[in-house]
Amino acid sequence: MVEQDGGWPLYEVGRISGSTERRIVYLHGGAWINQISPLHWQLVLKLAAETGSRILVPIYPLVPQGTAVSVVPQVADLLRRLASAHGAGKVSVLGDSAGGQIALSAALLLRDLGVALAQTVLISPALDLSLLNPAIDALESNEKWLVRPGLRAAADLWRDGLRLDDPIVSPLFGQMAGLGPLTVFVGTRDITDPDCELLVSKARAAGVHTEFHQAPGMVHVYPLLPIPEGRAARRTMVRLLGGGP
Numbered sequence: 456m457v458e459q460d461g462g463w464p465l466y467e468v469g470r471i472s473g474s475t476e477r478r479i480v481y482l483h484g485g486a487w488i489n490q491i492s493p494l495h496w497q498l499v500l501k502l503a504a505e506t507g508s509r510i511l512v513p514i515y516p517l518v519p520q521g522t523a524v525s526v527v528p529q530v531a532d533l534l535r536r537l538a539s540a541h542g543a544g545k546v547s548v549l550g551d552s553a554g555g556q557i558a559l560s561a562a563l564l565l566r567d568l569g570v571a572l573a574q575t576v577l578i579s580p581a582l583d584l585s586l587l588n589p590a591i592d593a594l595e596s597n598e599k600w601l602v603r604p605g606l607r608a609a610a611d612l613w614r615d616g617l618r619l620d621d622p623i624v625s626p627l628f629g630q631m632a633g634l635g636p637l638t639v640f641v642g643t644r645d646i647t648d649p650d651c652e653l654l655v656s657k658a659r660a661a662g663v664h665t666e667f668h669q670a671p672g673m674v675h676v677y678p679l680l681p682i683p684e685g686r687a688a689r690r691t692m693v694r695l696l697g698g699g700p
Contacts, residue, residue: 466511467510480533480546480548487610487613488612498551528561575634582626644672
């Protein structure tokens with residue numbers, strides 16, 4: 456099913472029948488410049504089928520039409536309305552790469568309103584758009600997917616004049632206390648890995664229940680890929696988002 460929400464297409468995927476009130480909002484990656492892809496839809500379909508949840512997929516505008524200051528608050532408002540309708544304990548947010556940045560930034564905005572989501576699940580999230588972490592240097596030399604010059608150009612369009620350390624742009628700079636349970640998936644060959652390590656340390660220090668799935672030798676957004684490690688990560692997501700033990 457697709458409808459319009461604030462001028463965006465909003466897809467809802469899940470079983471027609473069933474009484475579950477669980478809702479998951481999924482934000483796709485693509486460096487804020489690329490549209491949702493088949494790999495993203497495959498993840499959505501799997502999670503909808505195996506968690507029994509309804510998954511909402513907003514097709515947010517890309518740069519330059521969509522920017523952090525316009526997209527992140529609208530995602531936060533969608534999550535707020537779902538939490539009001541179903542209870543915050545039934546609402547989760549999931550995002551990969553650029554979508555992970557949007558997901559965490561939106562969750563932090565909700566936290567500021569006193570709303571803690573059931574789960575915030577991040578796959579190789581973009582956390583600090585300055586990309587200045589020196590640990591990235593050694594990883595970038597072998598990176599086949601992401602390189603900093605292109606990412607910085609996209610990030611400059613996305614932030615549209617906001618400071619790079621604004622949590623709406625770079626959620627690593629936000630305060631984590633009061634955030635609901637957080638889970639991060641990243642591979643050790645991914646240039647987002649060093650900032651994911653910082654996020655996990657910061658969240659745990661703030662008392663946030665945090666799971667960290669750091670896969671040795673894996674590349675960017677490996678949980679989306681048709682490989683054994685990706686399948687294992689997706690099973691973990693089903694457990695987390697389906698309310699399993």
